[in-house]
Amino acid sequence: LNCKKHHSHWNIYTDEQEESLKQQAGLLHDIKYAINQNQFDIMIQPQMDLFTQEVVGGEVLIRWQHPVRGTVPPQEFIELAEQTGLISQITQQVIDIAFHWISLQKAIPNKFLLAINLSAQELYDNELLPFIEQRIQVYNVHPHHIAFEITESSMMRNAEQSLRTIHQLQQYGFSIAIDDFGTGYSSLSYLQKINADKIKIDLSFVKHIHQNKTNQAIIRTISQLAKSINTKTIAEGIESADELVTIKELACDYGQGHFWSEPLAPEKFAQQYFKRESVTQEVDE
């Protein structure tokens, strides 16, 4: 056992806890360094219209290009970044990269939406809206090409201010999607307060959906509800043709998942999905 004076009280740690605290401290140090060194990068995953097969959007997914550990997925650092408040700076870097990228695209389909994830903290960070406003101007980005994905649980802690931020984003012309729908505690009260453009059905409901009657009933209900309040649904994590067929039968509007594509490097995404209109001007390689 180890004893440590922490602020005004003593904590007692086991060796295992001590080890994990050291790891967390190391990770935290690395995250701060990564922010300074701009080690964060994005991938983009297509979102498809299930019936027209057209691309309707792309989700921006952060990747940390760590010089020693390689590509670190978000599950390994977002939570700690949220707990320590560093997420605000990370989000600003993601927004900056994403806005810059979309401002460079010459052949964006009219209704294309680039979707950016926001953490809970962002919604009560006073710097978020001024930052976004400033970046819109710097890159001359049109809010009608941008959506923000917000998880249900993110509103719980400070509902009033979160709602205010969401409504302001909507006033600017940004779309709002409710992420991981069905996994939080307040799904329905959320719908009542946010005029969301899209509901993202969590991938845990989608996995093996063709073999799961309960999840079929859940998704059918969500998509009926969404239709009755004029909101689109997107099913996350579609991997197989069987899942796709069932999701279409359940009347979801859009889909996202490995069935179409894994998250792609932004240049690759543009090549693959924005090519059609620019192809006539380009010389074949």
Ligand code: C2E
């Ligand atoms: P999310 O927003 O729900 O993103 C969807 C996750 O599902 C992504 O994981 C994506 O790669 C994964 N996915 C997509 N298709 C499939 C599929 O067919 N099968 C399976 N099994 N998974 C699929 P990723 O990129 O590891 O991100 C995990 C979570 O990290 C995200 O969940 C989001 O909550 C968070 N995150 C990612 N980027 C950001 C960011 O820029 N800011 C914030 N605050 N959070 C982010």
Ligand code: MG
């Ligand atoms: Mg998301």
Ligand code: MG
């Ligand atoms: Mg999700």
Ligand code: MG
């Ligand atoms: Mg998630």
